[in-house]
Amino acid sequence: MRIGELAEQAGTSTRALRYYEQHGLIAARRTTNGYREYDESDLRLVREIRSLLEIGFNLEDTRPFVECLRSGRASGAECPGSIEVLGRKLADLDGCIARLQAVRGVVERELAQATAEEEPA
Amino acid sequence: MRIGELAEQAGTSTRALRYYEQHGLIAARRTTNGYREYDESDLRLVREIRSLLEIGFNLEDTRPFVECLRSGRASGAECPGSIEVLGRKLADLDGCIARLQAVRGVVERELAQATAEEEPA
DNA sequence: ACTAGCGTTGACGCAGGCGTCAACGTTTAG
DNA sequence: CTAAACGTTGACGCCTGCGTCAACGCTAGT
Numbered sequence: 001m002r003i004g005e006l007a008e009q010a011g012t013s014t015r016a017l018r019y020y021e022q023h024g025l026i027a028a029r030r031t032t033n034g035y036r037e038y039d040e041s042d043l044r045l046v047r048e049i050r051s052l053l054e055i056g057f058n059l060e061d062t063r064p065f066v067e068c069l070r071s072g073r074a075s076g077a078e079c080p081g082s083i084e085v086l087g088r089k090l091a092d093l094d095g096c097i098a099r100l101q102a103v104r105g106v107v108e109r110e111l112a113q114a115t116a117e118e119e120p121a
Numbered sequence: 122m123r124i125g126e127l128a129e130q131a132g133t134s135t136r137a138l139r140y141y142e143q144h145g146l147i148a149a150r151r152t153t154n155g156y157r158e159y160d161e162s163d164l165r166l167v168r169e170i171r172s173l174l175e176i177g178f179n180l181e182d183t184r185p186f187v188e189c190l191r192s193g194r195a196s197g198a199e200c201p202g203s204i205e206v207l208g209r210k211l212a213d214l215d216g217c218i219a220r221l222q223a224v225r226g227v228v229e230r231e232l233a234q235a236t237a238e239e240e241p242a
Numbered sequence: 243a244c245t246a247g248c249g250t251t252g253a254c255g256c257a258g259g260c261g262t263c264a265a266c267g268t269t270t271a272g
Numbered sequence: 273c274t275a276a277a278c279g280t281t282g283a284c285g286c287c288t289g290c291g292t293c294a295a296c297g298c299t300a301g302t
Contacts, residue, residue: 055224077235086232093225104214111207114198
């Protein structure tokens with residue numbers, strides 16, 4: 001299939017696909033006229049990238065997953081590189097959640113105090 | 122005091138202070154030579170801005186707090202505009218935390234599954 | 243007089259994942 | 273033959289809170 005169809009199948013844009021290629025995540029064969037040509041395995045790679053991006057991974061983080069899939073694994077997560085990224089992400093998430101909950105506490109107290117002083121019954 | 126000292130007192134940079142002024146958050150008197158001149162009340166405004174930015178508010182969100190302080194209130198949070206921002210922020214935080222926790226669940230399951238398939242013994 | 247250190251404005255750079263337009267070639271339907 | 277609809281590369285725009293450099297003026301100390 002060509003880039004337009006791949007984009008549609010993967011729920012993204014042709015621009016994004018060229019961007020992934022620029023960054024070495026996917027590679028395309030070329031037909032004689034210079035058009036990119038893809039197959040089902042490429043679709044799987046792009047879908048892996050997309051689902052990871054959607055939950056907050058950045059492009060670099062998706063690389064080990066993509067390489068894992070290209071090495072023939074059934075899942076992009078079952079390679080050491082991917083597992084390491086998952087571990088770091090889990091720690092990042094925990095830190096991020098903790099920070100947000102702390103901020104939430106501050107905001108909640110500020111709000112309670114401010115409304116109390118605004119409407120003192 | 123001049124801009125350099127204000128920056129130091131508030132724990133920020135002169136560049137940031139000029140940026141806040143550009144966006145109408147703080148205003149400076151000028152001495153005859155064109156230098157900006159600040160006093161203690163300006164320091165309070167900048168500290169309010171800084172503390173809000175640090176916990177994740179954006180510049181626009183700080184505006185009602187700054188105006189509240191300038192209107193003579195003891196706290197920047199005790200005006201309707203500030204309270205509304207605090208309320209929206211609280212909702213934002215709740216949504217953000219929920220999303221992160223959902224992602225955390227996904228990542229944790231992925232990680233468990235991947236490590237299980239990597240070391241099945 | 244000269245230098246260091248403060249001030250002034252204006253403008254570019256950055257991160258990230260693309261959107262979007264330009265200017266052009268290819269394919270396909272009528 | 274022509275136009276629509278696809279493809280190609282290159283490059284600028286976006287967003288946000290500044291960092292950083294340029295090129296200049298003012299002031300204080302020696």
